[in-house]
Amino acid sequence: MAWAEIIGHEFAKRLLQTHLAEGAVPGAYLFAGPDGVGKRRVALEMVKALNCAAQGPRPCDACPACRQISRGAHPDVHLLAPGGASQQIRIDEIRHVLGRLALRPFSARIQAALIDGAERLTEEAANSLLKALEEPSARARFFLTTARLSDCLPTIVSRCQLIRCRPLPVEAVARLLREQGVAEETAEAAARLSGGSVSQALELAGRWPAYRELAARLADRSPSAWLEGALPETRQDVARFLDGLMDWLRDVAVTAAGGPQWVRQRDHAEALRRAAAAIDLDRCLKLAWELVSLRESVDQFVSPRLVASLAREKWLELQKSGDTSIFRSPERDSEK
Ligand SMILES: [Zn+2]
Known part of the structure; x- marks a missing residue:
């Protein structure tokens, strides 16, 4: 049935089915x-x-309620997500949903409020939600989601049944991509790079040639490829550029640590081995942290291009570190 169609999340599915079977469904899930x-x-x-x-067995995926919910068209299922310039969920939005839940449902047995990005609730919005989470009416349930649990207010977390959703297996993501028409080789590679996220894998597959080009530049040990190549301009492209650099550093570090099975960019295995042999792991980690902080600044920084050029500068600094450089030239290798 429909549960079986959800890939992964075995623990979550078992727990939810137990709650259903026992008729003990908590007021709120996170x-x-x-x-x-x-x-x-x-x-x-x-x-x-x-x-x-x-x-x-429920859900059947065939009755009117199942079909309406699947289509996102059920009048008693209320969706909230962060919005506006601040990307937050405001108190008036929560009040609006609570007001709707206080009324009789149109047709549902149980009305549902789905709140995505629970870490983006403003403090006032969260406070206005607490009582409802703790004591929802018999005809309403709350379903919150977050990708940043540590940023959620403890008052919210403590009132919800927490369910952790782990990354999906690479093979499952690759299969989903193939089903969507992505070429086999790209599907495998994008799935490995996605860290178990279908949306990330699809996004990556959609811009695969550009991603490959960046990886080729990273594999190239000559700094001229870096100094002569154009830098990305838009916030989105700069963010992708930094993600690409971090992917690469991750694979260099994994290779250096002797875990080839965890390498994601397998068609660059040789370049990664060369880089890993020359790498100073401390420097690699330091750069990774600097990139993380640059990545966080991309959304706020005045100029995304400045972020990109700072990242390139930091990358090239590694080159200056002589023998410990991940760009160590073949000539210098042979001098040893
Ligand atoms: Zn049904």
Whole structure:
């Protein structure tokens, strides 16, 4: 049935089905896990199960309630997500949903409020939600999701049944990509790089040639490829550029630590081995942290281009570190 169609999340599915079977469904759930692993999907499956009209296993995916919820068209399922310039969930939005939940449902047995990005609730919004999370009406349930559990207010977390959604297995992500028409080789590689996130893998597959070009530049040990190549301009492209640098550093560090099975960019294994043989792991870590902080600044920084050129500068600084450089030239190798 529909539960079986959800890939991964075995623990979450078993727990939710137990709650259903025992008729002990908590007032509020908080699904925590990386973006793109299917947190909302699991939550919606539970909403369907609570409202499904079938006599047998629920959800049936065939009754009117199941179909309406699957289409995102059920009048008693209320969705909230961060919005506006501040990307927050405001108190008036929470009040609006609470007001709706206080009324009789149109057709649902259980009304549902799905709140994505629970870490983006303003403090006032969160406070206005606490009582409802603790003592929801018998005809309403809350489903919160977050990719940043540590940023969620403890008052919210403590009132929810926490369900952790882990990254999906690489093979499962690759299969989903192939089903969406992505070429086999790209599907495998993008799935490995996605860290178990379907949305990230799809995004990566959609710009695969550009990603490959960046990886080729990173594999090239000559600094001229870096100094002569154009830098990205837009916030989105700069963010992708930094993600690409971090992917590469991650693989260099994994190779240096002797874990080839964990390498994601396998077609650059030789370049990674060369870089790993020359690397100073401390420098690599230091650069990784600097890139993380640059990555966080991309959304606020006045000029994304400045972020990109700072990142390039830091990358090239590694080259200056002589024998410990990940760009160590073949000539210098042979002098040893
Ligand atoms: Zn149904």
